[in-house]
Amino acid sequence: MNNPLTPPGLRRVAIVGGVRTPFCRANTGYAELGNLDLLVTALQGLVERYGLAGVHLDEVGAGAVTAHSRDWNLAREALLSTALAPSTPAYTLVQACGTSLQAALQLGAKIASGAIDCGIAAGVDTASDVPLVFGARFAHRLLALSRARTLRERLAALRGFSPRELAPVPPSPAEPRTGLSMGEHCERMAKEWRIGRAEQDALALDSHRKASAARDAGFLDELLVPCAGVLRDNLVRDDASAAALAALKPVFDRSDAGTLTAGNSTPLTDGAAAVLLASEDWARAHGLPVLAWLGPARVAAVDFVNDAGLLMAPTVAVAELLGRSGLRLQDFDFYEIHEAFAAQVLCTLRAWESADYCRAQLGLAAPLGAIDPARLNPVGSSLAYGHPFAATGARILATAAKQLAVRGGGRALVSVCTAGGMGLAAIVEGAAAG
Template sequence: MPDNNLRRIAIVGGSRIPFCRSGSLYADQSNLDMLTAAFQGVVDRYNLSGKKLDQVIAGAVTTHSKDWNLAREAVLSTDLSPLTPAVTMQQACGTSLQAALLAGSQIASGEIECALVGGTDTTSDVPIVFKRRFAQRLMKLNKAKTFGQRLKAFKGFSFSELAPQPPRNSEPRTGLSMGQHCERMAQEWNITRKEQDELALESHRKAAEAWDAGFFDDLVRPHNGVIRDNIVRPDSTLEKLASLRPAFDRSGKGSLTAGNSTTLSDGSAAVLLASEDWVREHDLPVLAWLTHSRTAAVDYVDGDEGLLMAPTVAVAEMLQRAGLGLQDFDFYEIHEAFAAQVLCTLKAWESESYCTERLGLDGPLGSIDRSRMNVHGGSVAIGHPFAATGARIVGTLAHVLEKAGSGRGLISICTAGGMGVAAILERDNNGSGGGSGKKTAKKAAGKKSSKKKSAAKATRKKTAQKSETAAGGGESTASGES
């Protein structure tokens, strides 16, 4: 991306739905319902109704086979032009940040002018399937033409075959959950329980303050009757956090709890990216520019690397290529998979031996100013619908930079499979630097013709009908007050 022949990548803006605790207010929502809502949020915000976009890249980590090409199905459920192509991709918790990087590369190279990227995940609507043996019987039954063939399909049947198979919740190569892996990292890096609880408490405090101050008003669009993230706990205390039992290691050494880990959550987020020309042509604002990125992986299987330590590598390599130091940032958005993951990452960057021996640097990257990190809360407080987190963070950081007027922000996301995705967003001193930005998002949305408005309404109705909505008013109001 630093190549001068490449075009600048504008972040026009993002939209997401409120994130909710697993099995709560989105229990009736599918990945498609939620991704459609995030996409439609961007469409409405930037007056894209009926428009053909050049590219849509999005994904989910936990999917059903019925999800098909989820990104394309979501496009067809919005009022974007059906001529908009879309691709579904997955890189665990890095999915929608990686989607932005892939789309950004296409914009930079001149291949496309604009792209919508996003992610969604549900831990409420998970695919629970039968054992392979029973599934094979059903396939045989489906093909059977005679009564004898139908009977044969069930020859030797055992009721144990009916035991449901829930989705995998552990790393395929180690059999350990993310939490168990992060416990190991916390113990290796001597991260205390108190440090983790303090970080978690701060995350909740900042997220609650940001909601109260209206920071999320432009970024989060109510969905299914929910108006606020229902995971944020403004009333949490250090004493309460300290009283929670370790969740992943009950040997007495464990320090990761429900309070300092991300909770299983449902939600979606999307971001619109474009070339400078396209932004100008459509008179849209540029909140920030996507200027650098890097993806890295660590060997957590045969090597002795921590599963969630790859962002240390991705960020180090990105900084080297960008010619920047770790302190050259006004804001840091570090995905809080677990409070311990963030603390291990910060400690690794401060460690001379880790930075020289593992990252091949001349010395430590050093400390960051913690008051600039996750300034409006992180994944511990807001929630972490896996594939949605990258787009949430890109949208949030772009918004933070817009409000600051100018500056530079660093994004760091750890993923399952031992990977890390990093990116840099920047905002020029002269503001947007791209389109005049005269037509603000709200003005753009306000200009929507009544014909388009009713088309959008009809489409949303169509989508809503597809899911059996049980948006209980009482429950939704409760979330609004959370």
């Protein structure tokens, strides 16, 4: 049976459930682990939670943003380290911070069309095990040495060598097209939209308080799987306060005009998350629950090189999604909006309320309007839990599905901004919504 948001001829896509490792600040609980370790833990946790040992799944799509060369076959290698049937194919994909949500959308489209019946979408990232490589000059020198067959050729390859060539080159946080980091871009957005420091700190504080309350209420219990002895997120601050946040100094614009701090920006985080998707028939045949339905989705991009805000693409994705679905922005019980930075969320909300922006950038005759702040990230989001880049989409999707299941139905809007000026948005329907 189709619900109103499932076009005729397509199957509904069930979100059976999801799990994740606890998220940890970089260089703490998972300092000795890599992407493969974390992803295996999340996938195996999902296998154990839903009794999938020995089960063949149609596909597993997973990825990492910051990866070593050894991670080239990451999804497949991780799968082979779980109890899933080794006949399950897997592929690795990357779309910056939207990686695992994009994996879910791709799998969902295949399930809806009947091409496959089930799959896992997952993502992982560790900032504790970043790839450090040599600069191009020394790398070329090493290649020349590997090809050398005589002493003369070896000496020629080493000619002009300087110890400075041995300095490692860490991954750059800057956008290749602009040379600016995401935080620096977001500072520009905050200034353009006149988002003050106090507003940003208030949103960050609210995220920590909601996350702390959700944890204490047991909401996270079924979503977390232990990893390396870690049982809970170590970034949620029970003692967060307005005064403590206000005392922090700006980190991306250190002048008096800077507003983004370590407190209202996501920290470098390690973790992994995974979500099981299926057709309704497959889920029922395997005795599995349906927490929610993955509905329509939209992916968009903006020209951030020519002054569009780097993290504003979700405004476009959501506007297009609403237009195609016949819904208003206010037609949702809650909103799961990824908090890369408090300023980024606030810019997005303000843009939807702006008649000028909605007309000029979104092609709308009227603004999308405001949303009820109480419905925004009801159990906290990335500012509190952290943001292991590729894992965030799966975390948000599983979180939204569980909230709908707890509510007994309803509708949620999820969105994720990404590097490269892209944004993803999707509608999630409660399973009791028909």
